[in-house]
Amino acid sequence: MKTKFIQLDCNNIDNKKIIEAAEILKQGGLVAFPTETVYGLGADGLNEEASGKIYAAKGRPSDNPLILHISSMKALDALTAGDCTLGRKLAEAFWPGPLTLIFKKSNLVPLTTTGGLDTVAIRMPAHPIAFELIRQAGLYIAAPSANASGRPSPTTAKHVIEDMDGRIDMILDGGSADIGLESTIVDVSADIPIILRPGYITLEDIIGITGEAEYDKGLLQKPESEDFKPKAPGMKYKHYAPRGQLTIYEGESKAVVRAINQAAEKKLKEGYRVGIIATDETLLSYEKGLIKTIGTRKDEKTIAAGLFKILRDFDGEQADYIYSESFYDNHLGQAIMNRLLKAAGYHIEKV
Numbered sequence: 324m325k326t327k328f329i330q331l332d333c334n335n336i337d338n339k340k341i342i343e344a345a346e347i348l349k350q351g352g353l354v355a356f357p358t359e360t361v362y363g364l365g366a367d368g369l370n371e372e373a374s375g376k377i378y379a380a381k382g383r384p385s386d387n388p389l390i391l392h393i394s395s396m397k398a399l400d401a402l403t404a405g406d407c408t409l410g411r412k413l414a415e416a417f418w419p420g421p422l423t424l425i426f427k428k429s430n431l432v433p434l435t436t437t438g439g440l441d442t443v444a445i446r447m448p449a450h451p452i453a454f455e456l457i458r459q460a461g462l463y464i465a466a467p468s469a470n471a472s473g474r475p476s477p478t479t480a481k482h483v484i485e486d487m488d489g490r491i492d493m494i495l496d497g498g499s500a501d502i503g504l505e506s507t508i509v510d511v512s513a514d515i516p517i518i519l520r521p522g523y524i525t526l527e528d529i530i531g532i533t534g535e536a537e538y539d540k541g542l543l544q545k546p547e548s549e550d551f552k553p554k555a556p557g558m559k560y561k562h563y564a565p566r567g568q569l570t571i572y573e574g575e576s577k578a579v580v581r582a583i584n585q586a587a588e589k590k591l592k593e594g595y596r597v598g599i600i601a602t603d604e605t606l607l608s609y610e611k612g613l614i615k616t617i618g619t620r621k622d623e624k625t626i627a628a629g630l631f632k633i634l635r636d637f638d639g640e641q642a643d644y645i646y647s648e649s650f651y652d653n654h655l656g657q658a659i660m661n662r663l664l665k666a667a668g669y670h671i672e673k674v
């Protein structure tokens with residue numbers, strides 16, 4: 324298959340190109356598009372054959388459900404069943420935006436889209452290209468992140484090309500994703516909102532609207548532990564994995580730098596290619612290896628936005644070992660460390 328590549332200006336969207344992309348979706352094809360979190364791989368979410376193509380293109384296990392992307396609140400009436408008061412409160416507060424809500428599903432939603440579950444994940448994205456595409460198509464767009472299963476989520480169209488060229492009909496390039504981490508997923512199908520995947524919208528943000536909320540207990544455990552049963556099926560897979568072995572160093576900043584320098588030196592001597600995930604603040608303190616900055620600790624948003632890109636960059640450089648600082652601080656720490664720990668297969672060195 325030849326993949327058509329189209330560039331769009333977010334500030335002045337060419338409507339003809341959106342219509343062309345929407346037409347592909349209506350005919351059951353696959354279009355990758357930018358969102359404010361990461362790039363998505365879209366198909367008609369009510370067309371089982373079309374969403375089946377998503378699983379094939381990504382190499383995704385069929386029990387891992389898809390998020391339906393919508394452009395109007397009216398979609399909730401069609402896609403959900405039962406009492407949605409709790410979810411609607413959160414939707415009104417944060418949509419369009421980087422929040423996915425899990426509701427009881429209506430009969431309209433096929434089980435192939437929900438991986439056999441009786442719930443459905445729904446998100447209204449804020450990115451103007453995503454929003455316009457969904458609106459023009461007039462469909463509910465099933466869209467996982469547009470990476471091959473197991474690779475870091477794509478934050479640029481170039482990342483999508485790396486994984487999907489020749490496998491899908493079209494890629495819309497709208498520049499770098501703003502946030503760079505996938506949406507926060509909150510299950511609102513019971514009485515208390517449960518966070519299944521941390522993201523830009525935090526536990527505190529959710530509590531601010533609903534008065535109470537919790538993390539899914541499965542989220543806080545290592546996948547190897549026996550009672551690890553995350554409620555978001557996707558959270559159980561080894562995800563975001565770079566090709567090299569990533570180790571995270573935790574501790575006081577100077578001690579971390581010293582330990583990473585020692586580990587890097589050792590592996591370099593053994594003839595391996597070594598990558599180091601530094602910050603603007605520590606960049607000059609590292610001595611040898613492929614040293615890259617993920618962003619600045621003065622603005623944790625830059626670290627979130629840089630994470631998947633730096634993992635892909637080290638793949639490009641064929642790093643055998645990657646050493647990273649940790650980023651527990653502030654607001655986005657939960658979301659950043661959730662992704663980084665998975666990428667590292669929970670390899671941590673405390674110093």
Ligand code: TXA
Pocket residue numbers: 358360361362363364387388389390423425437440442443444446448466467468469504505506508519554555556557558
């Ligand atoms: O930011 C995002 O959410 C991006 C953009 C493209 O919107 N999409 C995304 O989709 O990250 P994906 O498929 O890569 O991740 C969706 C996650 C998976 O972990 C999946 O298991 C979970 O959502 N999920 C989907 N439906 C669910 C459901 N009914 N119950 C529990 N978890 C669900």
Ligand code: MG
Pocket residue numbers: 467468476
């Ligand atoms: Mg994904």
